[in-house]
Amino acid sequence: MPDIRVKICGLRTRQDVDTVAAAGAAYAGFVFFAKSPRNLTIPEARELTLWAPDGLCKVALVVDADDATLDAIVEAVPLDMLQLHGRETPDRVAEVRARYGLPVMKALGVADEGDLAPLLDYSLVADQLLIDAKPPKGAALPGGNGITFDWRLVAQRRWLRPWMLAGGLNPENVAEAVRLTNARQVDVSSGVESAPGLKDHARIAAFVRAARADGPPILR
Numbered sequence: 001m002p003d004i005r006v007k008i009c010g011l012r013t014r015q016d017v018d019t020v021a022a023a024g025a026a027y028a029g030f031v032f033f034a035k036s037p038r039n040l041t042i043p044e045a046r047e048l049t050l051w052a053p054d055g056l057c058k059v060a061l062v063v064d065a066d067d068a069t070l071d072a073i074v075e076a077v078p079l080d081m082l083q084l085h086g087r088e089t090p091d092r093v094a095e096v097r098a099r100y101g102l103p104v105m106k107a108l109g110v111a112d113e114g115d116l117a118p119l120l121d122y123s124l125v126a127d128q129l130l131i132d133a134k135p136p137k138g139a140a141l142p143g144g145n146g147i148t149f150d151w152r153l154v155a156q157r158r159w160l161r162p163w164m165l166a167g168g169l170n171p172e173n174v175a176e177a178v179r180l181t182n183a184r185q186v187d188v189s190s191g192v193e194s195a196p197g198l199k200d201h202a203r204i205a206a207f208v209r210a211a212r213a214d215g216p217p218i219l220r
């Protein structure tokens with residue numbers, strides 16, 4: 001079975017970064033969204049991304065960020081990818097990609113079949129797609145809410161670009177999610193936390209093992 005690539009999102013400390021790298025995750029996500037318990041300032045993110053080892057893909061997550069905000073982030077923080085997690089249009093995705101010369105992953109929320117249609121348009125302009133659960137009405141955060149969607153909607157699906165499954169994944173359910181959907185990449189945030197914004201290092205290691213082994217998690 002080909003390797004499953006794992007993204008752990010919402011890292012806030014050097015220990016988080018070390019744990020993610022040691023566990024063998026491929027991507028580390030850093031959140032720039034003031035309302036999030038995982039939010040980082042630009043200097044904090046710079047410090048963590050400089051600390052991160054080579055080979056770990058450093059992803060900045062933004063929500064409907066304007067050029068000035070993105071300019072400030074990209075100027076100060078060494079990054080490998082931008083994740084757009086708001087209502088960015090396909091044109092805006094293309095604009096961001098061209099302006100910064102960085103790969104762009106566009107996140108889209110899914111609750112039912114009708115939410116899948118826009119994925120085609122975005123797959124023409126983004127480098128990757130992140131298929132997440134749609135946030136509940138009135139939610140403060142567009143992601144990181146720890147809720148799943150019906151994985152059968154994306155089971156065995158392919159788009160023009162690589163895609164990543166997200167939304168309510170955790171060490172206990174990720175193997176089943178991978179088995180059912182055939183996702184080759186998975187993303188998690190709250191499912192590896194002990195409290196909002198506080199990463200649980202044992203759960204990070206268990207998540208990566210479970211995602212890759214397609215078997216039950218071993219929590220040590």
Ligand SMILES: O=C(O)c1ccccc1NCC(=O)[C@H](O)[C@H](O)COP(=O)(O)O
Binds near residue numbers: 169
């Ligand atoms: O994680 C956040 O706080 C966040 C805030 C604003 C926009 C997006 C956010 N997270 C995006 C992610 O990539 C999460 O990993 C993804 O939504 C899955 O989260 P979870 O269901 O908690 O695993």
